[in-house]
Amino acid sequence: MELKIENVSKVFINDHNDHTVLKDVSFSVSEGQFVTLLGPSGCGKTTLLTIIAGFQVASGGMILLNGRQVAKPGPDRGFVFQNYALFPWMTVKDNILYPMKMSKVPVKEREQRLQELLAIAQLEGKEKLYPHQLSGGMKQRVAFIRALAGRPEVLLMDEPLGAVDFQMRQILQEELESLWLKDKTTVVMVTHDADEAIYLSDRVIVMSAREGKILEDMRVELPRPRDRKDKEYVRSKERLMDILKVAINKESDSAEMERKLCLA
Numbered sequence: 453m454e455l456k457i458e459n460v461s462k463v464f465i466n467d468h469n470d471h472t473v474l475k476d477v478s479f480s481v482s483e484g485q486f487v488t489l490l491g492p493s494g495c496g497k498t499t500l501l502t503i504i505a506g507f508q509v510a511s512g513g514m515i516l517l518n519g520r521q522v523a524k525p526g527p528d529r530g531f532v533f534q535n536y537a538l539f540p541w542m543t544v545k546d547n548i549l550y551p552m553k554m555s556k557v558p559v560k561e562r563e564q565r566l567q568e569l570l571a572i573a574q575l576e577g578k579e580k581l582y583p584h585q586l587s588g589g590m591k592q593r594v595a596f597i598r599a600l601a602g603r604p605e606v607l608l609m610d611e612p613l614g615a616v617d618f619q620m621r622q623i624l625q626e627e628l629e630s631l632w633l634k635d636k637t638t639v640v641m642v643t644h645d646a647d648e649a650i651y652l653s654d655r656v657i658v659m660s661a662r663e664g665k666i667l668e669d670m671r672v673e674l675p676r677p678r679d680r681k682d683k684e685y686v687r688s689k690e691r692l693m694d695i696l697k698v699a700i701n702k703e704s705d706s707a708e709m710e711r712k713l714c715l716a
């Protein structure tokens with residue numbers, strides 16, 4: 453698997469004015485990497501992720517997955533939305549089976565894959581429940597394994613933990629990491645949270661507020677599972693915070709932006 457983002461730009465036209473959100477963004481993601489896109493609110497993280505997903509088209513440049521240009525959504529890319537976006541009228545089982553039906557996986561194989569995924573997420577026995585009967589953590593696990601059900605080449609996640617409070621968020625980050633370690637699917641994730649980026653990523657790509665350029669492509673080579681109290685962990689986080697502060701000072705000194713970046 454190789455994902456290449458090549459000179460991607462995106463221009464929106466608002467009130468007859470051009471608004472450049474992304475300009476010449478390029479980077480590659482290799483097999484099994486967990487890559488995070490981090491940057492100030494409005495810098496274009498979600499726009500870039502949805503272009504990779506094929507939900508919208510770039511104004512310039514291209515996305516290549518295994519050398520083929522991405523033009524529309526496809527089963528080779530799984531997507532996890534911030535609010536999980538589970539189908540409320542379907543049980544856990546039907547939610548997970550849905551992408552497999554869409555990609556016409558044979559019935560016998562679907563059942564086998566369903567059991568495998570339920571085991572990975574420790575959700576055995578919960579398959580008949582509906583989303584409203586699940587805790588936040590369970591919903592997140594269902595959303596994660598549903599996105600993996602069609603065996604995507606790359607999993608795209610847009611603030612998958614954005615809707616949960618701080619303490620729950622740390623627990624879910626640990627769960628997400630342990631699920632990911634069992635499967636090792638390539639991930640590109642959007643987050644606002646510097647600690648989350650260090651906890652989960654092999655690489656953190658920091659984007660600037662103006663014209664969504666890449667400010668830094670930071671490697672995180674700490675052993676997993678990560679220990680938030682470890683000296684190297686703390687050092688990596690401080691380095692990332694410094695990069696973000698530079699990004700913010702360059703672009704804006706807005707307190708709101710700092711709050712959104714979870715620098716507190």
Ligand SMILES: Nc1ncnc2c1ncn2[C@@H]1O[C@H](COP(=O)(O)OP(=O)(O)OP(=O)(O)O)[C@@H](O)[C@H]1O
Pocket residue numbers: 464465466473491492493494495496497498499500644
């Ligand atoms: N469909 C659209 N039409 C016009 N402008 C848009 C559209 N989608 C996004 N934008 C603008 O593009 C910019 C980037 O938005 P995007 O959602 O990608 O940022 P983000 O970095 O994900 O922000 P946040 O972290 O707050 O979610 C914003 O200024 C937004 O208003």
